[in-house]
Amino acid sequence: MSLYIHKSGILDTIQDAGRYGYQHLGINPGGVMDAMAMQVANILVGNSIEEAVLEMHFPAAEIVFEDNVLIALSGADLSASIDGTEVPILHPVWIRKGTTLRFGKQREGARIYLAIQGGYQANQWLHSYSTHLKVKAGGFEGRALQKNDRLFFKVNHDSFIPAGKNFLILPWQANVSELYTNNTFQFVRGAEYEWLTIPSKQQLEKNSFLISRQSDRMGYRLEGEILHATGKELISTAVTRGTIQLLPDGQLIILMADHQTTGGYPRVGHLISADMPSLAQMNSGQSFTLQQATIEMAETKWMQQQSNLRQLQNACNFRLQEYVY
Amino acid sequence: MPVTNAYRIYPCGDHAVTIELGDTINAAVNEKVIALFGYLKEKQLTGVRDIIPAYHTVTIVYDIGVLRKQQPNATSYHTMCTWLQDAMNAVKIAQASKTNLVRIPVCYDPSLAPDIESLSQQHNITVDGMINLHTGKNYRVYMIGFLPGFAYMGSVDEKIATPRRSQPRTLVPAGSVGIAGEQTGIYPLDSPGGWQLIGRTPVSLFAADKESPCYLQPGDEVQFYAISLTEYAKQKQR
Numbered sequence: 001m002s003l004y005i006h007k008s009g010i011l012d013t014i015q016d017a018g019r020y021g022y023q024h025l026g027i028n029p030g031g032v033m034d035a036m037a038m039q040v041a042n043i044l045v046g047n048s049i050e051e052a053v054l055e056m057h058f059p060a061a062e063i064v065f066e067d068n069v070l071i072a073l074s075g076a077d078l079s080a081s082i083d084g085t086e087v088p089i090l091h092p093v094w095i096r097k098g099t100t101l102r103f104g105k106q107r108e109g110a111r112i113y114l115a116i117q118g119g120y121q122a123n124q125w126l127h128s129y130s131t132h133l134k135v136k137a138g139g140f141e142g143r144a145l146q147k148n149d150r151l152f153f154k155v156n157h158d159s160f161i162p163a164g165k166n167f168l169i170l171p172w173q174a175n176v177s178e179l180y181t182n183n184t185f186q187f188v189r190g191a192e193y194e195w196l197t198i199p200s201k202q203q204l205e206k207n208s209f210l211i212s213r214q215s216d217r218m219g220y221r222l223e224g225e226i227l228h229a230t231g232k233e234l235i236s237t238a239v240t241r242g243t244i245q246l247l248p249d250g251q252l253i254i255l256m257a258d259h260q261t262t263g264g265y266p267r268v269g270h271l272i273s274a275d276m277p278s279l280a281q282m283n284s285g286q287s288f289t290l291q292q293a294t295i296e297m298a299e300t301k302w303m304q305q306q307s308n309l310r311q312l313q314n315a316c317n318f319r320l321q322e323y324v325y
Numbered sequence: 326m327p328v329t330n331a332y333r334i335y336p337c338g339d340h341a342v343t344i345e346l347g348d349t350i351n352a353a354v355n356e357k358v359i360a361l362f363g364y365l366k367e368k369q370l371t372g373v374r375d376i377i378p379a380y381h382t383v384t385i386v387y388d389i390g391v392l393r394k395q396q397p398n399a400t401s402y403h404t405m406c407t408w409l410q411d412a413m414n415a416v417k418i419a420q421a422s423k424t425n426l427v428r429i430p431v432c433y434d435p436s437l438a439p440d441i442e443s444l445s446q447q448h449n450i451t452v453d454g455m456i457n458l459h460t461g462k463n464y465r466v467y468m469i470g471f472l473p474g475f476a477y478m479g480s481v482d483e484k485i486a487t488p489r490r491s492q493p494r495t496l497v498p499a500g501s502v503g504i505a506g507e508q509t510g511i512y513p514l515d516s517p518g519g520w521q522l523i524g525r526t527p528v529s530l531f532a533a534d535k536e537s538p539c540y541l542q543p544g545d546e547v548q549f550y551a552i553s554l555t556e557y558a559k560q561k562q563r
Contacts, residue, residue: 020374020375020386021374021375022375022377023375023377023386024362024375024377024378024469024477024543025469025473025474025538025539026469026472026473026474026513026539027538028473029375053332060385114444125533132473133341134472134473134514134515135439135473135514135531135533136533137533138336158550169370174430185546186338188338188339189336190337190338190525191335191343228485234331235348235349235350235379235381236379236380236381236468236470237343237345237379237380237381237382237384237479238341238343238377238382238384238470239337239339240341240384241338242338242339243337243338252444256353257372259472260470260471260472261443261469261471262377262468262471266339270336270337270338272339273338273339273340273389295336295339295400295402296400297400298339299339299389299393299400299401302339302389302390303389303393305388306390
């Protein structure tokens with residue numbers, strides 16, 4: 001009931017929907033970067049949508065499955081293959097014991113998620129499986145997976161793999177085209193939006209922003225034309241996932257999953273929740289534009305996404321019945 | 326005493342709302358923040374995921390889906406604003422809330438305080454003078470933020486107030502005591518950081534395995550006292 005890390009990737013961690021309820025202690029929520037991909041992968045294997053998944057980056061781990069298991073991959077396309085045969089993302093796949101999952105070229109996206117039916121046995125810290133690297137708690141011993149680690153499954157199951165085959169790709173795919181956005185992301189105004197000069201407000205929505213190499217799970221630093229704001233000093237206050245801060249050098253940073261709980265830079269805007277998964281799948285070197293939205297628009301888009309996800313879940317659960325006891 | 330009506334509510338993204346109770350760093354505003362935080366936390370409102378008190382603000386992070394289910398015809402932001410306004414009418418500042426005084430040992434030896442000598446030169450105060458000024462007054466914990474258990478305390482004597490380093494360090498050891506402007510704080514964990522490091526405490530400020538993992542709470546009063554390198558090593562071993 002386990003998988004074995006034959007070769008580790010650059011940052012392979014167990015994550016779930018995040019550790020909420022502790023930000024007043026300075027403990028940031030963390031969790032998956034792409035919450036949509038986590039939910040889709042879980043839906044494909046019939047899990048509850050917030051079950052912990054393995055989040056991997058490029059290059060990703062090489063994984064040996066030590067038992068039969070139903071898996072799904074979602075998020076980035078890193079040319080996954082099983083014992084040399086390519087397997088697509090967004091399908092449920094039955095895997096036979098002893099086979100190896102490898103990744104090749106980075107085709108699209110930044111983060112790939114591996115869900116297994118029933119979920120992983122991992123450490124919970126403050127009611128979440130998410131790995132908190134700084135505190136060294138949660139997930140797999142509070143750290144990224146390394147070579148020779150063995151990650152156990154919560155449940156054991158029989159499989160439907162025909163004799164002589166190493167895996168079976170189940171014949172349906174999650175359509176996620178409606179769930180992601182390309183290249184233009186929406187934001188709502190931040191409390192310090194008005195600090196921006198009029199030309200800078202215009203630039204914010206006209207210019208394109210390049211994701212810098214200094215981007216990670218904490219934040220995406222952007223490169224663009226310098227923005228100007230009136231030079232007031234801000235008293236440190238809360239920030240959230242998606243907060244767009246204006247740094248002293250006139251560049252922007254968008255806070256991601258591992259953001260700090262508070263900050264002292266002007267908050268010119270906040271990316272809307274519905275667009276965060278799309279941003280999380282962008283790599284450094286790619287660029288995008290920003291477009292202003294109202295809170296109403298942001299909430300409506302988010303509700304629409306949730307309803308699409310529920311439809312996907314119903315459809316997948318129905319199909320999965322034939323293949324799972 | 327009821328909390329005054331002067332406040333401002335604004336969105337902090339599409340899933341969080343902030344209420345601002347003043348526009349300066351001072352104990353009276355921060356008392357209101359702590360009172361409102363306590364009130365909201367006790368209420369345990371459905372759909373609320375986090376309540377974050379800071380110097381002069383309280384921010385509520387909420388679940389859009391849960392709130393929309395309860396109030397399908399209102400935005401969740403609107404629902405939260407209404408709740409916050411009601412809370413402001415109901416919340417009282419606790420009568421003469423007893424202050425918790427916490428004494429924290431700090432070793433100011435330059436081997437554990439990489440910036441103390443340069444600050445001493447910069448301010449033209451001896452190292453001993455720096456220590457006397459830093460230990461000479463009690464500090465209020467205004468908020469916990471930045472890192473798990475990192476307490477923002479103030480205010481240090483203006484004679485030793487120093488801006489952050491222009492180049493942050495990539496690794497500041499846990500226990501390091503720093504100054505940033507008029508604030509002082511202690512790094513609970515190893516972390517990158519830009520505060521000027523003037524000492525180190527053997528006390529553990531954050532224990533992940535404890536029921537309440539933070540050593541300090543907003544509203545606490547902190548008094549630092551100097552210990553020798555030998556005493557530091559002894560206490561560190563415990």
